[in-house]
Amino acid sequence: MSLYGGIEGGGSKFVCAVGTGPDDLRAEARFPTTTPTETIGRALEFLQEQHAREPLAAVGIASFGPIDPDPASPRFGYITTTPKPGWAQTRFAGQIQRALGVPVGFDTDVNVAALGEHRWGAAQGLDTFVYLTVGTGIGGGGMVNGALIHGLMHPEMGHIAVPHDWDSDPYEGFCSYHGDCLEGLAAGPAIEGRWGQRADTLPPDHPAWALEAHYLALGVMNLILPISPQRVIMGGGVMEQRHLFPLIRREVQQLLNGYLQSPMIRERMDEYIVPPGLGGRSGVLGAIALAERALDGRAPALR
Amino acid sequence: MSLYGGIEGGGSKFVCAVGTGPDDLRAEARFPTTTPTETIGRALEFLQEQHAREPLAAVGIASFGPIDPDPASPRFGYITTTPKPGWAQTRFAGQIQRALGVPVGFDTDVNVAALGEHRWGAAQGLDTFVYLTVGTGIGGGGMVNGALIHGLMHPEMGHIAVPHDWDSDPYEGFCSYHGDCLEGLAAGPAIEGRWGQRADTLPPDHPAWALEAHYLALGVMNLILPISPQRVIMGGGVMEQRHLFPLIRREVQQLLNGYLQSPMIRERMDEYIVPPGLGGRSGVLGAIALAERALDGRAPALR
Numbered sequence: 271m272s273l274y275g276g277i278e279g280g281g282s283k284f285v286c287a288v289g290t291g292p293d294d295l296r297a298e299a300r301f302p303t304t305t306p307t308e309t310i311g312r313a314l315e316f317l318q319e320q321h322a323r324e325p326l327a328a329v330g331i332a333s334f335g336p337i338d339p340d341p342a343s344p345r346f347g348y349i350t351t352t353p354k355p356g357w358a359q360t361r362f363a364g365q366i367q368r369a370l371g372v373p374v375g376f377d378t379d380v381n382v383a384a385l386g387e388h389r390w391g392a393a394q395g396l397d398t399f400v401y402l403t404v405g406t407g408i409g410g411g412g413m414v415n416g417a418l419i420h421g422l423m424h425p426e427m428g429h430i431a432v433p434h435d436w437d438s439d440p441y442e443g444f445c446s447y448h449g450d451c452l453e454g455l456a457a458g459p460a461i462e463g464r465w466g467q468r469a470d471t472l473p474p475d476h477p478a479w480a481l482e483a484h485y486l487a488l489g490v491m492n493l494i495l496p497i498s499p500q501r502v503i504m505g506g507g508v509m510e511q512r513h514l515f516p517l518i519r520r521e522v523q524q525l526l527n528g529y530l531q532s533p534m535i536r537e538r539m540d541e542y543i544v545p546p547g548l549g550g551r552s553g554v555l556g557a558i559a560l561a562e563r564a565l566d567g568r569a570p571a572l573r
Numbered sequence: 574m575s576l577y578g579g580i581e582g583g584g585s586k587f588v589c590a591v592g593t594g595p596d597d598l599r600a601e602a603r604f605p606t607t608t609p610t611e612t613i614g615r616a617l618e619f620l621q622e623q624h625a626r627e628p629l630a631a632v633g634i635a636s637f638g639p640i641d642p643d644p645a646s647p648r649f650g651y652i653t654t655t656p657k658p659g660w661a662q663t664r665f666a667g668q669i670q671r672a673l674g675v676p677v678g679f680d681t682d683v684n685v686a687a688l689g690e691h692r693w694g695a696a697q698g699l700d701t702f703v704y705l706t707v708g709t710g711i712g713g714g715g716m717v718n719g720a721l722i723h724g725l726m727h728p729e730m731g732h733i734a735v736p737h738d739w740d741s742d743p744y745e746g747f748c749s750y751h752g753d754c755l756e757g758l759a760a761g762p763a764i765e766g767r768w769g770q771r772a773d774t775l776p777p778d779h780p781a782w783a784l785e786a787h788y789l790a791l792g793v794m795n796l797i798l799p800i801s802p803q804r805v806i807m808g809g810g811v812m813e814q815r816h817l818f819p820l821i822r823r824e825v826q827q828l829l830n831g832y833l834q835s836p837m838i839r840e841r842m843d844e845y846i847v848p849p850g851l852g853g854r855s856g857v858l859g860a861i862a863l864a865e866r867a868l869d870g871r872a873p874a875l876r
Contacts, residue, residue, distance in 0.1 A: 301627045311760040336834065351834045398724030400799075410799065413704065414717035414724065421701030421717065422799035422835055429832060430795045432737050493799055496703075496713065498724035529732060529750040531654040532725055 272327035272565065275317045275370075276557025279303070279310075279335040279362065280379060281354055285554045286313050288320040292390050292548065292555055296320075306360045314369055321370055328571070330375040330560030331363055332382030332553045339377055339424050341570030347376045367572040375564030375571045379553055380425070381411035381418045383505070383546070385563075386556025388413060391547030392503050400499045401552070402427060403506035404486065407452040412499065418569075428453035432488040439464070439481060450490075456485035458508050474513045482508070483517030490518065490543065491525045500534075505546040512545070519543050575630035575868065578620045578673075579860025582606070582613075582665065584649070584657055585709075588618050591623040595693050595851065595858055599623075609663045616673055624673055631676040631861030631874070633855045634666055635685030642680055642727050645872030650679045669783040670875040676872045678867030682856055683728070684714035684721045686808070686849070688866070689859025690715060694850030695806050703802045705730060706809035706856070707789065708870045711756040715802065721872075731756035733789040742784060752766060755795075759788035761811050777816045785811070786820030793821060793846065794828045803837075808849040815848070822846050 289295035338345040347363030363376040384401035401413040410427025442455030461469040519539040537539040563569030592598035641648040650666030666679040687704035699732030703715040713730025764772040784794040822842040866872035
């Protein structure tokens with residue numbers, strides 16, 4: 271059985287692992303995201319050490335973005351226009367590939383987390399689904415017909431427009447690009463900005479949660495209607511508040527108002543909108559799954 | 574070269590054709606949609622007559638919906654829960670397949686129109702794009718990674734939620750399920766309901782069009798962000814008002830506000846949001862293209 275390396279490269283921390291799947295992770299390293307040189311250097315050092323011990327067949331990278339996911343582009347494998355200081359136009363996958371000499375797959379953090387859920391988590395056996403993460407921002411990825419969603423760039427599901435009733439919720443939204451887009455109204459900083467305290471300090475009966483569920487339900491509905499996913503997986507820090515799930519499920523049903531005549535939506539919402547099967551490990555395990563695909567050609571890779 | 578039959582089965586009219594592509598349509602029939610027995614009977618009669626003259630290799634059907642597009646379902650090939658009198662639970666593809674004995678592909682009218690645009694129209698060479706039709710309703714289809722979007726059911730892009738400023742636009746929306754969803758605010762009947770006259774009688778400088786472009790731009794943005802299409806094709810009766818295109822393009826750019834750093838969106842909007850390459854024939858030609866795919870196994874089909 272081939273051994274794989276995975277890098278979950280997030281904006282605040284990196285998680286690196288080596289293994290073959292969730293029950294066989296042989297080594298792991300976590301460290302904060304500092305400069306590209308230092309951070310990618312540490313990831314590389316970890317993988318090289320592991321590679322010397324037992325050869326890795328391929329590596330997968332789940333990267334914060336925006337990135338260039340187009341294998342035909344000279345910038346494939348780069349982080350592109352991020353506002354994160356020092357990281358714009360950073361060659362990422364290429365450094366790993368050059369040093370290790372194995373195929374390196376590269377995609378957005380959320381698409382790779384979606385892949386992890388597909389391989390070992392809550393999306394096993396599905397070919398069309400959405401993975402949404404709600405934390406300091408809102409991001410989404412997923413598959414249609416068994417392939418990760420790409421296209422012109424990659425999905426930016428957090429920035430969709432949703433109805434905002436200014437009378438009942440005068441909070442203006444915090445997105446620097448769009449103000450009151452879904453992320454601007456419903457990511458963690460919006461909860462804190464609106465109520466003046468951290469989301470995880472608000473009790474479950476605080477009105478913040480009904481409003482949060484309302485916005486997230488609008489967002490989820492706006493993903494269900496165009497993509498027709500077989501399941502919607504919701505992860506990230508805010509979704510650790512598990513009491514949000516029943517609120518969101520009920521509100522999505524109310525918003526759709528019987529329009530989609532699927533038994534899954536009408537009767538089995540508990541199975542339709544769900545937390546990640548892999549908990550907080552969707553990303554790093556997804557990177558292992560991406561490495562598998564990079565090796566057998568199902569995912570674009572630097573070779 | 575194989576000869577194919579196509580049926581564009583719409584809620585108000587049926588268009589049937591036989592041929593191999595846009596430059597080789599050998600026969601065509603159009604008739605109003607009445608009862609299922611009469612209407613499907615006329616389509617079948619036309620195809621049988623053509624089939625007797627020169628055998629058809631396969632047939633494609635573009636159907637109004639909702640439909641069951643799942644080839645594993647016993648109801649594959651049916652129109653399902655439509656409110657259209659007499660048409661709920663109508664076996665459609667099965668009747669054609671049984672009578673002609675050739676593979677019959679079956680999908681939504683908008684997905685099939687998208688396929689037509691992919692085969693011979695404005696989406697040639699793309700693998701991820703959206704086709705949106707704005708007429709008496711709003712519907713959307715498209716491809717991701719070269720496959721038509723399915724999943725739990727099929728896309729229902731017209732019913733997404735969009736911001737609605739009740740102060741500047743007190744019109745409540747006409748959608749019987751959602752009131753002021755995109756379709757409720759921006760399909761043809763909304764223009765007529767809001768301004769008290771038919772859309773095609775409003776002059777190009779009427780304020781109706783700026784508002785219409787605003788809602789359609791919100792809808793298009795809400796499709797671009799989750800799906801990341803390489804192009805958005807907009808057809809249907811309302812989009813015959815070609816002056817809408819520059820308004821929509823400008824407003825989509827303003828709404829995105831520089832967030833998506835793609836040259837296509839920043840500099841080449843004229844190529845990004847476009848009318849159908851096949852004009853009003855996307856549907857029936859798409860049905861021919863679906864027949865091709867049904868024959869070679871790229872599309873699910875009754876066989």
